[in-house]
Amino acid sequence: MNKLVSLIVGNPLVIVWIALTAFVAGAATAGSAAWWVQGLRITSVEQDFTRYRQALKTQEQARREREAKQREDERETYRREKDELEKRIAEGDAFKRCVAAGKCGRVRVVASGSCSPSLRLPTRSGTDGTGGGAVPVAGSSATDKSEEEPGVVADCARVQLRLNRLQDAVEAQEGY
Numbered sequence: 001m002n003k004l005v006s007l008i009v010g011n012p013l014v015i016v017w018i019a020l021t022a023f024v025a026g027a028a029t030a031g032s033a034a035w036w037v038q039g040l041r042i043t044s045v046e047q048d049f050t051r052y053r054q055a056l057k058t059q060e061q062a063r064r065e066r067e068a069k070q071r072e073d074e075r076e077t078y079r080r081e082k083d084e085l086e087k088r089i090a091e092g093d094a095f096k097r098c099v100a101a102g103k104c105g106r107v108r109v110v111a112s113g114s115c116s117p118s119l120r121l122p123t124r125s126g127t128d129g130t131g132g133g134a135v136p137v138a139g140s141s142a143t144d145k146s147e148e149e150p151g152v153v154a155d156c157a158r159v160q161l162r163l164n165r166l167q168d169a170v171e172a173q174e175g176y
Helices: 002-010 013-091 093-100 150-171
Strands: none
Touching: 002 013, 013 093, 013 150, 093 150
16 A cells, blocks of 8 residues: 555656546446437337327328228218119109199299399289299290299209208218
8 A cells, every 4th residue: 555655646647547547437437328328218209209100190090991981871871862862753753742842833922022123023824923933944934834844853853962961971070
């Protein structure tokens, strides 16, 4: 021990070398430990991000499958309703129901106070605006006694079916 003390006291540079060696050893140990901890943190974040992206892909795929199933269900419902409508049109039922409901073959007279006084719808007799008149088929006059063409009613029924399906689709959306 005396020899070590005499070496340190005899040469002050030895103290500097001992201090530098201790500093380098401590820095290397602490630096490698910090580097290892940072590596663990970065790896953890990368794994979390990868799991997040996989979860997003899974949710997106599930949403696409749900929407595809919903579209297919809507197509099938529309096909069924359209087939039933076409059957009723072929049987003449759509036109009969339209006439029975008072929506085909007659027009409603507009009261003189509700619109412009100059607006008058033609009547069957052509004498006054109190009675209903036939809805004229294209190419015929308002006084012709023919009823509304059944083809027009069939087209109207088809359009109405499409509008009903569209309205159902709009109302089925989230946030409606």
